[in-house]
Amino acid sequence: MKVVPVQEAVGMVLCHDITQIIPGEFKGRAFKKGHIVQIEDVPKLLNIGKENLYVWDMKEGLLHENDAAVRMARAAAGPGISLTEPKEGKVSLVATRTGLLKVNTGALYRIAEMEQIVFATLHTNQIVAENKIVAGTRIIPLVIDEQSVERVEKICGGNYPLVEVKPLRPLKVGVVTTGSEVYHGRIKDKFGPVVSRKLEGWGSSVLRQILVSDSIDMIVEAITTLLREGAEMIVVTGGMSVDPDDVTPAGIRAAGGRIVSYGAPTLPGAMFMMAYIGDIPVMGLPGCVMYARSSIFDLIAPRVLAGEEITPRDIARLSHGGLCVNCKECRYPDCGFGKGN
């Protein structure tokens, strides 16, 4: 790469895209990398403020910004990701399906510690819609030592995939709704509609909802019935905290639940329970899930639907970022809630 005055660049090959910005009218690529400068381009280039240009004079072992970005993006992209064309040195990673975004943050941080390399992503473990841009990568200078890109490729290879979008399985979910006030018809159930609306939004459905009173035996019987009927996931609503009538955790245990965690370091969602009966995930949902627009249910259920087994470490990792600030207008998932990984 060498610098030549615009007037002398006619017939030479541009080695980067040239951006033009006309406020309120246009921002974009006026000339493409690889373009051969024409005599009629000269006044336009001068109007954009380019008196000198970088033109190709490539040495062995150096990579142009576009080629470097393509190689890094290819190395990082896993299932559910497509790549854009390089533009002004950047390649974007795009979700090819709606699903759960997974970013290998340990490997990402190693790449981020390298000089001259940029790899930026959305937070891991959130649902992203098809066609959403989930990450972007570029180098800082116009050309880079090929070895740096090889190092990125090596980190990505050893931690593949750096970025992926996992599909959500459509599960048949059994719902047990506890509470004598609901069971006896004193108040109308408000938990069922919230849970089924969220599940349907994620592509799953409610197999059946069974209302029970605050009774361990009734909870056990309802869970057993739903399992027999083919429930692939169970949620038990209410009765999760400290009142004498809060028997849901005991009910889940008595139904054979292997407890991963009772309690989650999120607010709202503190009284959440994660358990498994065999390999069927069972969640105890505290009252907040019914009224908070986003809660622990939105953090954990998508991961379960993506086929992940939830561990105590996964729950503990929610603590940093686990405090919902209760915005007037909830923007979740475009906020920090549950994203401290």
Ligand SMILES: Nc1nc2c(c(=O)[nH]1)N[C@H]1C(S)=C(S)[C@@H](COP(=O)(O)OP(=O)(O)OC[C@H]3O[C@@H](n4cnc5c(N)ncnc54)[C@H](O)[C@@H]3O)O[C@H]1N2
């Ligand atoms: N002293 C303490 N108070 C509270 C604690 C605590 O640890 N110590 N925990 C708080 C947390 S966190 C939550 S969340 C809430 C309630 O948790 P629960 O899951 O036990 O909820 P319930 O007691 O069953 O119900 C609370 C409230 O919501 C109504 N409800 C319950 N289910 C339904 C339904 N299906 N449809 C309509 N309404 C329902 C219920 O009637 C109660 O009014 O506790 C905090 N307090």
Ligand code: MOO
């Ligand atoms: O389990 Mo509760 O209110 O934290 O949300």
